[in-house]
Amino acid sequence: MDYKDTVFLPRTEFAMRANLPTREPETLKRWQELDLFRRQREASRGRPRFLLHDGPPYANGNIHIGHALNKILKDTINRTQQMLGKDANYVPGWDCHGLPIEWKIEEKYRAAGKDKDAVPIVEFRRECREFAEHWIGVQREEFKRLGVVGDWAHPYTTMAYFAEAQIVREIGKFLMNGGLFRGSKPVMWSVVEKTALAEAEVEYHDHVSNTIYLRFPILRSSLPELKGAGAVIWTTTPWTIPANRAMAYGNEIDYVLIEVVAVAEGAVAKPGDRLLVAEALRAEFEKAARITEAKILWSGKGEALAGTVARHPLAGHGYEFEVPLLPGGFVTTEQGTGFVHIAPGHGADDYELGMAYGIEVPQTVGEDGGYYPHVPLFAGKCVLRPDGKKGDADPAVMAALTEAGHLLAKDKLTHSYPHSWRSRAPLIFRNTPQWFISMERNELRRKSLAAIDDTRFVPPQGRNRIYSMIESRPDWCISRQRAWGVPIAIFVDKRTGEPLRDQKVVDRVAEAFEKEGADAWFASPPSRFLGNDHNPDHFEQITDIVDVWFDSGSTHAFVLESGHWDLSWPADVYLEGSDQHRGWFHSSLLESCGTRGRAPYKTVITHGFTLDEQGRKMSKSLGNVLAPQEVMKQYGADILRLWVAIGCDYSEDQRIGNEALKFVADHYRRLRNTFRYLLGALDGWSETERVAPARMPELERWILHRLAELDRQVREAADNFDLHNIYMELHNFCAVDLSAFYFDIRKDALYCDAPTSPRRRAVRTVLQELFSCLSAWLAPVLCFTAEEAWQHRSWKDGAASPDEESVHLRLFPAVPAGWRDEALAGRWAKLRDLRRVVTGALEIERAEKRIGSSLQAHPTVYLTPELKRLCDGLDLAEISITSEATLVEGPAPAGAFTLPDVPDVGVTVGLAGGEKCDRCWRQVPDRGVDPHHPTLCGRCADAVSGGTAA
Structure with a gap:
């Protein structure tokens, strides 16, 4: 008789091959028909709230891999909190105003030969709004395809009328409390875009600058040695010399007055010239100025220079003013001469020093990058052209300084320099009238720093980063000279x-x-x-329109407080990339502390940037851009989601590429196979089979202990927002504890025991608990696969409650604390080590072809009395998957198999006695005990007599 059909093999339609790119859209359609988000909200009514406020992405193009990482993290955290029994309402949003969109519309105008300024502003703004609406629609579908669940039918946008109204109210609060003021300060200015830029809109790239060593003749000083001498400055911005109104020195820096003795050919300095520089930079200066020999006439600390006054090097050509030497804490000896030329209209340090000493802040450069008509010698000369290229200002200024005899040396320097992140053109610091929010009025700085101390940061180092920024930041410039945005x-x-x-x-x-x-x-x-x-x-x-960072910094006001959604203020979590310490986290903190006195968030979570597999930033020029759309097309969204959870530690920069995705796909297959095995083994499960833990064998009770252990870890990880470690732990549990150990051992009982067997019922009970827990714990990450597995259940009991309709309507199972058994866990840790020695010995026998299957083997295990007592009541053959096994107390004979990390255990392997059962394939002594089934063992004969698997 062929007993194949009597074996209770796993049976399920849950496919081994995932085919996620095809199946996931079908699941999305089902969720839409189920109205999953609304059902979650209904089920959550009255639960404690968890609110992750969405930092708005910009509506100006397809999403990239960084967007995918960000949204998957948010979705995983929200789904986790939802399944922990909270109401995790998620309202996605978009940033819609500002330069990037305006720039796109201007590009379209330029291509068509149209003048933006000739178009009525309301018409121009309408085109910007339509552009944003289009990309909101595109990005919404791309985010949904990632499996992100949220109120997609009612997102927030910064360009919604009610949002624009609230932004104006927030500006009004600063107006009314005196925090908003108009001032004239140097700001980073884009000549190309004709607007001031915020620090968060600035990138730093290599840039080649002209450098000059320039002499300022000293008019008077308390030091007689300085009479007729010159103080030397070094600068990378010759074009700022017309705006010079002072010089800065360091009080503690050592300076020397040198007299030139000899010079090389081409030098501007002449023998007899006396020049003042920092001692530490003297050699570098003399080399640049072609001074071959000089002697020191005076040396001393910078504080001795107090009261010294120079004249402008272009005196006699419209620059008839004195240039005082002032102490500046920012002066160093890292580069230059130890003197910094001060142009109060073209630098933050320059401005602050000028204000402290009542120095004039001249207006020299206009919004087009050219000198104003009133600037002597250089009116109309251009620092930067409208296309962002260098103009003729530097050459003109250097030529005038050369003619005046004070340009001692010149060179070029490649260095990191601020550029607009949109146009990629270099920026200039220029003095302009702008609107500012004061950091000191209403104690905004103090309140913000106190709010940082009251906020939880994940990872913790985020706190120090934003704290130092707030501690030293200047007043907040909120005005922009553009058209698309909320006006001030x-x-x-x-x-x-x-x-x-x-x-x-x-x-x-x-x-x-x-x-x-x-x-x-x-x-x-x-x-x-x-x-x-x-x-x-x-x-x-x-x-003027308001800085877009003020827009996004106000989202807490018109999203959390408005009543348009069932939300509450403050948010539990803000989660964005680490660059948002100077962006959204920063502006939200200032806006909220300035209007409400505290941060709009309780916890700030940051993630790193996504790089290619070589650790390089992704860029089209390098050809290393990996689009999430392509990943989903090839692998599916769950692979991308699993990469976020286990393929990287999101708190650091992450790397992604084909090898990383293959690694994740391999991990995914193990998890999917776990689901497949559980579903197949549980085919036809009924609650009438359930066995209480007290009646289970030890091995099943150990699995329940592991579930209780994992339940605690999952909940702790949720509180710490630690995705990587917990999902790696769950993967390893599936791959090591289950697949390579428990499933392997229990296949015999599951496949061959009679359906009414207490052991088989215990196994099926544990498998049911495993499926219940794993399908819930993995659902926040593998949202599509967990749903697919949940829909493939084939239980006799049918749907028991509404949450059966979707795994995402469930809560994490309540795992009884009584399942924890540390003593049992300690025993099985040692038993598993012992088993490793046995399986190692069996592998050698199999490799030497002395056995085929492990069921042909009879291992003899030599061990200590203590270990032998540990094995009391244990069927070693069962956990070793052999037909027989013998335990011997005492030392192992020579040649026995051992493992270095499992001392005092040795194994020899012989052949099992008995005959092979045709159904379970074990070598047994009772084969043929039932005359009706002469080729079966007694257990299998009983199982077959009770019915077949079919």
Whole structure:
């Protein structure tokens, strides 16, 4: 008789081959039909809330791999919190205003030969809005394809009318509390884009600058030795010399006055010239200036230079003013001469020093990058051209300085320099009238630093990064000279120069924006907002738009507090890339502390950047861009999601490429095969089979212990937002504890025991618990595969509750604490070590072809009395998957197999006695005990007599 059909082999339609690119869209369609997000919200009503507030991506192109990492992390955390029994409502959002979109529309105009300034501003803004709407639609579908669940039907956007109205109200709060002011300060300016840029909009690239050593003749000093000498500066921006109004030195720096004795050919300096430089930089200067010999006339600390005054090197050509030497804490001897030329309109340090000493802040360079008409000698010369290329300012200034006899040396230097992240063109610091939020008024800096101390940072080093930024940052420049965005909708009194602080005006503006959007500011007469209380002739209407970081920094106000969604303030979590310490985390902190006195978040989580497999930044020029769309097309979204969970530690920079994806796909197959095995082994499961833990064999109780252990780890990991370690732990549990150990051992009982066998029922009970836990624990990451597995259950009991419709409507199972058994776990840790020695010995026998199957073997295990007692009650043959096994107390004979890390255990292997059962293939002594089944062992004969698997 052929007993093949009597064996209870696993049976499931859950395919071994995932075919995720085809199956995942089908699952998405099912979720849509089920209205999964709404069902989650209904099921969560009344639960504790968990709110991860979405940092808005920019609506201007297809998503990239960094977007995918970010959104998958957010979705995994949200799904985890949801399954922990919380209400994890997720509202996705988009940043819509600002330069990147405006730049795209301008590019279209330039290609068509149109002048942007000739287009009515409302029409231009309409085109920007349509552009953003298009990309919101594209990105929404791409995010959904990743498996991200959220309120996609009702996302937030910074260009929604109610959002623009709230942004204006937030500006109004700073206006009314005195934090907003207009000032003239040097800001990073894009000549190409004709606007100020925030630090977060700046990239640093290599740039070649002209460098000069320049002499400033000293007019007077308390040191008689300096009479007729010259103080030497070094700069990489010769074009700023017309704006020079002072020089800075370091109080503790050692300076020397040298007299030139001899020079090489081509030198500008002459024998007898006396020059003042830092002692540490003297040799470098003399080499650059071709000074071959010099002697020291004076040396001393910088503090001795107090009161020294020089004249501008272009005196006599329109630069008839004194240049005082001032102490500056920022002066170093790393490069240059130990003196820094101070142009208060072209640098932050320069400006602060100038303000401290009452130095004039001249206006020298206009928004087009050219000198103003009033600048002597250089009117009309250009620092940077409209295309971002170098202009003629540097050559003109250096030529004038050469003619004046004070340019001692010149060279070129390649160094890191600020560029616009959009146009990639270099920037300049220039003094412009802008609107600022003060860091000192209303104690904004102090409140922000206190809020940082009250915030949890994951990883913890994020705290130090943002703290140092806030601690030293200047006032927040929030104005931009552009068209697409929320206007700084305020009025300035022409008679006093002060902004109008009238809450009724702010309210009227917000009310108009609520109905018509921010276009109302440009399309309405000022009288509409000023009302009857103010004469429009007396007020200037500001048309600058607000920095987009103020937009996104205000999202907490119009998303969490607005009532458009069932959310609450503050958020539990903000999660973005580490660059957002100077971006969204930063602006949200300042905006919220300035208006509400605390941060809008309780926890800040940061992730690193995504690099290629060689650790390089992805770029089209390198050809190493890996698009998430292509990954999903080839592998499926679950592979990308698993890469986020186990393929990288998200707190660091991550690497991705074909090899990384193959590694993850291999891990995925192990997890999928675990699901497949469980589903097949549980075919037809009924709760009537369940066995209480107390009646289970030790091996099953050990698996329950492991589940209890993992349950604690999963919950702790959720609290620590530690995805990598817990999902690696779950993978290893499936691959090592289950596949290579438990499943391997229990196949015999599962396949060959009678259905009513207590042992088989215990195994099936444990498998049911395994499936229940693993399908839930893996669902936040493998959202598609876990759902597919959940839908392939073939239980006799059918659907028991509404949460059976989707694995994502479930909660993590409540694992009984009573399953924990540390003593049992300790015993089985040692037994598994013993088993490794046995299986190692069997592998050698198999390799030498002395046995085929391990069931042909009879191992004899030599061990210590202590280990032998540990094995009391244990069927070593069962856990070794052999037909027989013998335990011998005492030392192993020579030639026995041993492992270095398992002392006092040795194994020899012989052949098992008995005859082979045709059904279970074990070598048994009771084959043929049942005359009706003469080729079966007693166990198999009983199982067959009780019915077949079919």
